[in-house]
Amino acid sequence: MRLLVVEDNVELSQQLRTALIESGFAVDTAADGEEGLHLGMTEPYDAVVLDLGLPRLDGLSVLRRWRASDRAMPVILLTARDSWSEKVEGLNAGADDYLAKPFIMAELIARLNALIRRSNGVARPELDFGEIRLDTAARAVTRQGQMVRLTALEYSMLAYLALNAGRPVSKTELTEHLYAQDFDRDSNTLEVIAGRLRRKLGDGLIETVRGQGYRMTPPR
Amino acid sequence: MNVIRELAAPAYPTIRVRGSLTRRLALLAALWVAAGLGVTGWFVVRLTEEQIEIAADARMTSLMDAVVAAAALDPVRGPILVRAVSEPEFDRPLSGHYWQMSAQGGLVATSRSLWDQRLPAPRPDAEPRNEDILGPRYEPLRLLERKVQLEARFGTPRFQTVTVQVAVTRVPTDVEIGRLQKGLVLAFLGLGTGLVAVVALLVVWSLAPLRRAQEELVEVRAGTRQHVDLTVPSEIAPLVREIEALIEQNRATVDRARTHVGNLAHALKTPIAVLRNALEREELPAARAQAAMLERLVQHHLRRARAGALAGAAGSEASPMAAAQSLATALRRLFSARGIAITVLGRDSARSRADPQDLTEMLGNLMENGCKWAVSKVEARVLPGATGMIRIEVEDDGPGLAEGQDAAALARGVRLDEAAPGSGLGLAIVADLAGLYGGTLTLNRGARMGGLRAVLELPGRF
Numbered sequence: 001m002r003l004l005v006v007e008d009n010v011e012l013s014q015q016l017r018t019a020l021i022e023s024g025f026a027v028d029t030a031a032d033g034e035e036g037l038h039l040g041m042t043e044p045y046d047a048v049v050l051d052l053g054l055p056r057l058d059g060l061s062v063l064r065r066w067r068a069s070d071r072a073m074p075v076i077l078l079t080a081r082d083s084w085s086e087k088v089e090g091l092n093a094g095a096d097d098y099l100a101k102p103f104i105m106a107e108l109i110a111r112l113n114a115l116i117r118r119s120n121g122v123a124r125p126e127l128d129f130g131e132i133r134l135d136t137a138a139r140a141v142t143r144q145g146q147m148v149r150l151t152a153l154e155y156s157m158l159a160y161l162a163l164n165a166g167r168p169v170s171k172t173e174l175t176e177h178l179y180a181q182d183f184d185r186d187s188n189t190l191e192v193i194a195g196r197l198r199r200k201l202g203d204g205l206i207e208t209v210r211g212q213g214y215r216m217t218p219p220r
Numbered sequence: 221m222n223v224i225r226e227l228a229a230p231a232y233p234t235i236r237v238r239g240s241l242t243r244r245l246a247l248l249a250a251l252w253v254a255a256g257l258g259v260t261g262w263f264v265v266r267l268t269e270e271q272i273e274i275a276a277d278a279r280m281t282s283l284m285d286a287v288v289a290a291a292a293l294d295p296v297r298g299p300i301l302v303r304a305v306s307e308p309e310f311d312r313p314l315s316g317h318y319w320q321m322s323a324q325g326g327l328v329a330t331s332r333s334l335w336d337q338r339l340p341a342p343r344p345d346a347e348p349r350n351e352d353i354l355g356p357r358y359e360p361l362r363l364l365e366r367k368v369q370l371e372a373r374f375g376t377p378r379f380q381t382v383t384v385q386v387a388v389t390r391v392p393t394d395v396e397i398g399r400l401q402k403g404l405v406l407a408f409l410g411l412g413t414g415l416v417a418v419v420a421l422l423v424v425w426s427l428a429p430l431r432r433a434q435e436e437l438v439e440v441r442a443g444t445r446q447h448v449d450l451t452v453p454s455e456i457a458p459l460v461r462e463i464e465a466l467i468e469q470n471r472a473t474v475d476r477a478r479t480h481v482g483n484l485a486h487a488l489k490t491p492i493a494v495l496r497n498a499l500e501r502e503e504l505p506a507a508r509a510q511a512a513m514l515e516r517l518v519q520h521h522l523r524r525a526r527a528g529a530l531a532g533a534a535g536s537e538a539s540p541m542a543a544a545q546s547l548a549t550a551l552r553r554l555f556s557a558r559g560i561a562i563t564v565l566g567r568d569s570a571r572s573r574a575d576p577q578d579l580t581e582m583l584g585n586l587m588e589n590g591c592k593w594a595v596s597k598v599e600a601r602v603l604p605g606a607t608g609m610i611r612i613e614v615e616d617d618g619p620g621l622a623e624g625q626d627a628a629a630l631a632r633g634v635r636l637d638e639a640a641p642g643s644g645l646g647l648a649i650v651a652d653l654a655g656l657y658g659g660t661l662t663l664n665r666g667a668r669m670g671g672l673r674a675v676l677e678l679p680g681r682f
Contacts, residue, residue, distance in 0.1 A: 082519075083523070083577060083580075083581055084547065084577075084580045084581045084583070084584025084585065084588075085576070085577045085580045085581070085584075087550060087584065088546050088547055088549075088550040088580060088584065090550075091549070091550035091551075091553050091554060092546060092549055092550050092553075095553075096553060096554075096556075097554060098554070102515060114557065118556070118557050
């Protein structure tokens with residue numbers, strides 16, 4: 001899952017980046033409103049963490065412009081002020097959630113997972129693919145009740161395919177959602193990852209659609 | 221030097237200075253005095269001038285009558301005076317008093333005063349003349365001319381038309397008029413200057429209380445004085461009273477802030493002590509709990525501080541319906557995953573006497589709390605309350621409160637948070653805020669939906 005973090009405080013931005021990468025997200029960062037606006041307009045993010053107090057262009061304006069341009073990715077607002085007046089303003093400008101500083105990183109990650117799941121039309125955190133079960137909240141995968149160890153990239157690919165189950169996902173789309181902007185992208189690695197996932201979870205889970213990419217059957 | 225001078229006057233950009241009352245009033249007075257006195261003076265001068273002219277004309281007419289009465293017609297010599305006219309000036313050469321009689325055939329008789337000079341020849345028309353001319357010595361003269369029929373004692377024609385002219389110098393009249401004008405102008409100028417000076421004095425004297433008030437305010441600001449203590453005229457009294465009230469309010473705010481900071485400092489001490497101990501014994505979970513507690517404390521006091529600062533500012537009104545509806549929109553988004561139906565009912569005209577942000581804060585906490593516990597729906601209702609109050613109910617279909625739990629839910633701030641993290645703080649803040657505005661928050665079991673019903677009563681109108 002690829003995230004955009006728009007935060008001007010360098011330290012907090014770094015902390016967020018580290019924590020989010022540790023949780024398996026691909027993370028792009030922007031340090032001011034204009035850069036954030038541009039990235040959000042041009043890159044396909046699965047979710048955005050947006051600070052409200054930003055230099056050059058404030059967070060609410062960034063959000064409003066995204067929404068005015070039909071950029072519908074889930075956005076979670078971060079701010080030091082947490083009065084209801086401001087929450088209402090943020091949510092009614094098109095934010096999906098709101099987190100007041102100081103916050104606990106685990107809480108942010110949990111909310112991000114929930115937002116991404118919801119934006120893909122999946123209500124429950126657990127996805128059931130028969131003998132394979134995927135818990136998006138805990139980022140855990142089990143096969144016949146047994147925990148399967150996955151790398152961050154393997155999990156991200158599985159989760160993206162699972163959340164988009166039922167339709168073929170192209171390698172380009174996968175690349176865009178699994179890697180940060182500055183990452184050296186190589187679609188061959190996707191085949192390697194897909195191969196490893198099949199080895200760990202069984203051949204039937206991920207099918208290759210010739211010329212179109214990968215597809216998973218919708219969960220039960 | 222006294223403190224007043226040392227303290228720089230604060231320059232506030234919203235206070236713009238334009239013009240001066242003293243200058244404005246003095247200018248207006250000067251304009252009015254100049255115009256009024258000018259017009260009056262002109263009339264007075266004109267009137268006296270006319271009087272002097274009338275007197276001079278009357279004297280000339282009587283001189284003319286005397287000359288005509290003494291005139292006779294000699295068939296050979298033409299017009300003559302048969303009797304002396306009782307005006308000695310007619311006999312003194314070039315005295316400025318002259319007469320001249322002209323008959324047909326160029327026969328002319330003149331007063332001795334004319335010597336070898338002549339007055340201007342009479343006009344052929346019969347109109348009696350009364351005009352200003354220049355005399356033999358180029359002095360200004362007033363000339364009166366009349367045509368009379370004189371009868372000769374014998375010879376023909378018996379009757380002849382004779383033109384009688386009398387001329388009198390204007391010099392004494394003009395001098396008199398000039399002296400009078402000068403006197404009047406001087407008198408009016410003096411009067412005008414005096415009036416303007418009095419107005420200026422009046423302004424300075426009237427504004428003196430303002431200056432005294434300002435001096436005292438400077439002292440209040442410098443801290444050498446506690447109150448404005450003045451006897452002031454009734455026009456200024458309301459202003460001074462307002463300022464005094466402002467000072468008082470300011471002082472109260474500062475006192476409240478001081479108390480608040482004290483409270484906060486004391487409230488922070490305990491968790492800090494516990495935190496330090498926990499850190500010394502390297503008990504991470506305990507330390508984490510204390511950090512969370514510190515955070516909540518800071519949050520709680522921040523909100524209270526904001527509310528406290530606003531509660532003093534009277535006069536603001538907020539629409540509960542507008543606040544509830546925009547909150548509902550925001551909360552639907554926030555709780556979209558659980559699909560909770562949020563309904564807002566009530567009358568749009570309802571107003572609560574509270575700051576809009578504070579009202580949103582209260583309603584936001586109540587409605588969010590409702591959404592957290594609700595199974596499927598939350599309802600916010602704006603209803604009329606007791607006299608001068610409005611009643612806002614927020615009800616959910618969740619589990620509600622057990623008996624006796626409401627007191628705990630409303631217990632102030634931190635104590636409750638320790639018991640039930642995450643649930644109580646919001647409601648405690650609502651109760652705090654409501655109290656600041658003279659309202660109340662009560663919790664009970666909703667009759668309609670069976671969950672928690674929070675009832676917020678606030679001053680306002682329905």
